[in-house]
Amino acid sequence: MKRRGFIKKAAAATAGAFAVPYILPSGRLFAATGAQLAEHVVMVMFAGGVRHQESVGMNYLDQSQGIPIEGNIMYNMLDGAPPTQKIVYGTDGNLSGDTPIPQILGSTIQQQGTLFKEVRSSHAGHYGGMNALLQGNTLYSQGLRQKPLHPTIFEYTRRHLGAPASKVWFVGNGIGNSTPLMNYSEHPDYGAEYGANFLAPTITFGSQGVEHLSDAKIYHPEEELDPIYQMKYFLDNNFENVGGTIETIHNTEEEKQQIKDFLKDLYGLGGNIAKPPVTDNGDLNTVGYTVEVMKRFKPNLTVVNLSAVDACHSDYTGYLSALHRADHAVGHLWNQIQQIPEMAGNTVMLVTPECGRNLNPNPIKDENDWYAFDHSDANTQRVFTQMVGPSVPSNLVIGDTGNQIGETADNCPTIAEILGFKDDVMGTGLISSTARSLFDRI
Amino acid sequence: MKKANQPLLIQQAFGVRHLFLFVLFPFLITTIGCEKDKLYEVNEETILPPNANKTKLKTDQQYIAILYANLFQTALSSDDLFEASECIQSIGDKDLVHEVLISNYMNKPGVILPTNEEMRANVDGFITETYNRFLVRNPTEAERQYFKNYINTHPNVRPELVYFSFALSNEYQYY
Structure with a gap:
């Protein structure tokens, strides 16, 4: 070997010897530098377009139907007395919806944590709003049936925390509205290899899933699955030589086996899972399966989206009912987190609607002759955020009606701060210039 | 003149040498030294593997x-x-x-599915049939050899597992 070549190779080998010990399994070079406030974060993308008036405003029918009845129908999340007249949002008793669902939590999320009473939603639509929550950005160039343009908090978590795929989950309320696209972005520096495991339990464990996925044959891991994978990898290598690749979120074979076992076990339970006491809509079922995901995988990050409130486009009574159930779902979720030893006392939960709803109704009336509401005007920019868990001040209210503090894009850097990699995320330059961690707004 | 005194034979030889120098030599140089490439009127083709044309997911x-x-x-x-x-x-x-x-x-x-016995009785045929069925092409010799060796050295491999691996392969997801 020539002298110059020898020196080059020796230098490269020395540099490699220094660098290799710091390469984590995820591929990141160095561990996250910030201190963690908690090991787990759960974010609820709350409900599918929530009017400020009926939620934090507690105006019930007063500022929507011209009926002077106020009250709080979200009493797991918010402090306030419920309405006393025209109760339509509960379960059926003598009349449809006349029996409110009992409160789950001994003290409300508001008492246990911090309420940002009015924050700004930059999007009037579901997909844009959810993308703002996940990306920490408000890209108006984002297409509806297009993967997120900027990295999501899932990718930040996997890349900068070094979390494996099975520790990052996105549980969707279904597969409509491009929901399955949101588990990773098309950003070239992030993308599929840092994506979250996505699950839409109402489909996976619904009639479709039972018919097409529940009867999976069990193959022996060494004697049967190993040969299958070996032959597949040979075929894949040949195909990769001509540029053929498939995007994958990089679950290891062990993680895949864990997820397959998880699916099999849940099919075996036949729906007897950790659902809330009342389970009469899709959101409540989705939350039940989210709890099962958390019990099995103890994810660093779990995001769940609820959407039944969007019934408000044509059914105001159904909207109230769904809002009441979304509160029930959040109460159940927080309650169940405290039952999981690895997550109890070590989890921060954030709850934010992706967008609000209009100030004025559309002409559609429901069974009670109440008007429905779409989401497109300035009132849709009025939402709220709740935060609860370790390091979160309790019983604190920030901002007020008409005094917006914070925005929906704040959730992404907030999660990054909780998990200890805020500087990495802010340093990418891909976060909205106005977005900040909510801890910086307290 | 000295030339006029030379014998006729020498004069003739001198003439032939000039003929060679000025006519035949250049002719030979151009015909032998500058031989052109043969053109067979066949289009140039880039040779790619048989799976290279599958580009659509x-x-x-x-x-x-x-x-x-x-x-x-x-x-x-x-x-x-x-x-x-x-x-x-x-x-x-x-x-x-x-x-x-x-x-x-x-x-x-x-x-x-073919039975395990059918597969092992004609491994070559099984491989070709599996490539045709799943990947809509014939195997290359390297692929044929790999699967032949794999099946022959793994007695627990049965047609179901081979089919499974093909259905799971990346190439199968393209057309």
Whole structure:
């Protein structure tokens, strides 16, 4: 070997010897530098377009139907007395919806944590709003049936925390509205290899899933699955030589086996899972399966989206009912987190609607002759955020009606701060210039 | 003149040498030294592997429909096709959900598979048939050799596992 070549190779080998010990399994070079406030974060993308008036405003029918009845129908999340007249949002008793669902939590999320009473939603639509929550950005160039343009908090978590795929989950309320696209972005520096495991339990464990996925044959891991994978990898290598690749979120074979076992076990339970006491809509079922995901995988990050409130486009009574159930779902979720030893006392939960709803109704009336509401005007920019868990001040209210503090894009850097990699995320330059961690707004 | 005194034979030889120098030598140089490339009137072709022309990713519905037809040799109903594609969309790891779907199909009656004995009696034919069925092409010699060796050295490998690996392969997801 020539002298110059020898020196080059020796230098490269020395540099490699220094660098290799710091390469984590995820591929990141160095561990996250910030201190963690908690090991787990759960974010609820709350409900599918929530009017400020009926939620934090507690105006019930007063500022929507011209009926002077106020009250709080979200009493797991918010402090306030419920309405006393025209109760339509509960379960059926003598009349449809006349029996409110009992409160789950001994003290409300508001008492246990911090309420940002009015924050700004930059999007009037579901997909844009959810993308703002996940990306920490408000890209108006984002297409509806297009993967997120900027990295999501899932990718930040996997890349900068070094979390494996099975520790990052996105549980969707279904597969409509491009929901399955949101588990990773098309950003070239992030993308599929840092994506979250996505699950839409109402489909996976619904009639479709039972018919097409529940009867999976069990193959022996060494004697049967190993040969299958070996032959597949040979075929894949040949195909990769001509540029053929498939995007994958990089679950290891062990993680895949864990997820397959998880699916099999849940099919075996036949729906007897950790659902809330009342389970009469899709959101409540989705939350039940989210709890099962958390019990099995103890994810660093779990995001769940609820959407039944969007019934408000044509059914105001159904909207109230769904809002009441979304509160029930959040109460159940927080309650169940405290039952999981690895997550109890070590989890921060954030709850934010992706967008609000209009100030004025559309002409559609429901069974009670109440008007429905779409989401497109300035009132849709009025939402709220709740935060609860370790390091979160309790019983604190920030901002007020008409005094917006914070925005929906704040959730992404907030999660990054909780998990200890805020500087990495802010340093990418891909976060909205106005977005900040909510801890910086307290 | 000295030249006029030379014998006739020498004069003739001198003339032949000039003829060679000025006529034949240049002729030989141009015909031998500058031989042109032969042109056979055949188009130039870039040689690529047989799977190189598969550049389009199948949709979920295409993948399921073709998979079902390959395994059962019959078409899937449109209702089942729609439901199965929803199932694929409901799980984020596509490799994983494909695996679960295939193993469900393998558990159903009606999958058309050669027996283990048939495969081992004619491994060559089995390999060709499997490539044709799943990848719509013939195997290359290297591929044929790999699978031949693999099947012969792994007595626990049966046609179902080979079919499974083809249905799970990346190439199978393209057309």
